[in-house]
Amino acid sequence: MALSACASLTGPPLTPGVSTLAEVIATMGKPAMNWRDPDGREQLAYPQGPYGTQTYMAFISADGRLERLETVLDYPHFARIVIDKSTQEDVLRLIGPPYAPWTTYYEGFNQIAWEWNYCDAWREVARFNVYFDAATGIVRRTEQRVYRGDMPPLFGRRARSSFSC
Numbered sequence: 696m697a698l699s700a701c702a703s704l705t706g707p708p709l710t711p712g713v714s715t716l717a718e719v720i721a722t723m724g725k726p727a728m729n730w731r732d733p734d735g736r737e738q739l740a741y742p743q744g745p746y747g748t749q750t751y752m753a754f755i756s757a758d759g760r761l762e763r764l765e766t767v768l769d770y771p772h773f774a775r776i777v778i779d780k781s782t783q784e785d786v787l788r789l790i791g792p793p794y795a796p797w798t799t800y801y802e803g804f805n806q807i808a809w810e811w812n813y814c815d816a817w818r819e820v821a822r823f824n825v826y827f828d829a830a831t832g833i834v835r836r837t838e839q840r841v842y843r844g845d846m847p848p849l850f851g852r853r854a855r856s857s858f859s860c
Contacts, residue, residue, distance in 0.1 A: 709753075714761040719753050726753070727792050736762075740791040748814045748860055750791035767791060768813035773823055776834055783832040786825055793825075805829045814860035815841050 709722055719739065720726075726739035735757030742750040754762040767790045775781075775789055786809070793809035800807050806826045815821040821841040828835050 709761055709764060711761050711763050716755050716759045716761075719755065719761055723751070723753065728787060730788060738788065740787075742791045742794070742811075744812055745794040745797070746812070748812045748820055750811070752791065768811055768823065770816070773837065773839070776825060776837055778834055778836060781834040783827055786834065790823075800829065801826075804835075806835055815839075817841075818860040820860055 707718075707722060709719060714722075716737065723739075723741050727742050728740040730738045732738075737755040739753040739755065740750060741753065744750075748768065750767050752765045752767050754765070756762045772790050776786060781789075790811065793811055797810040798807065799810075804826075805828065807829050809825050809827070811823045813821055813823055819841055821839060824838040824840070825834055826836045826838070827833060
């Protein structure tokens with residue numbers, strides 16, 4: 696789901712077609728990742744983890760103006776990840792970087808798992824996991840886990856009060 700026409704995390708509102716790349720960076724800060732397409736467009740990733748439940752993608756046109764600002768940790772974006780086809784780079788461009796300390800290697804399966812917190816359809820904090828083949832970087836499976844009530848112990852007491860949807 697795209698954010699409204701005027702959106703901002705902090706600072707002055709950002710307006711598609713009007714706000715410049717410099718204004719996006721001044722308002723949202725340095726992106727965690729960015730990509731430049733051959734046509735001159737740019738994509739900037741702003742993850743809000745580990746305790747945040749959203750990642751924002753700012754899409755900048757070739758003329759340096761904001762095209763759109765999207766929230767990407769949601770079912771429509773997750774559904775675009777294709778088992779046995781999508782790569783780590785595809786996933787990064789689609790939903791942004793995971794929280795690195797939660798990355799896990801499963802030796803027995805030779806798989807790497809990336810994790811993100813997100814808000815599910817019931818406005819509950821949940822986890823989305825993507826498992827990649829460690830040798831090829833190809834997606835092998837995805838998983839969604841929903842937490843009802845109290846957060847699991849690995850989050851700790853402080854974290855339970857930090858999550859919100």
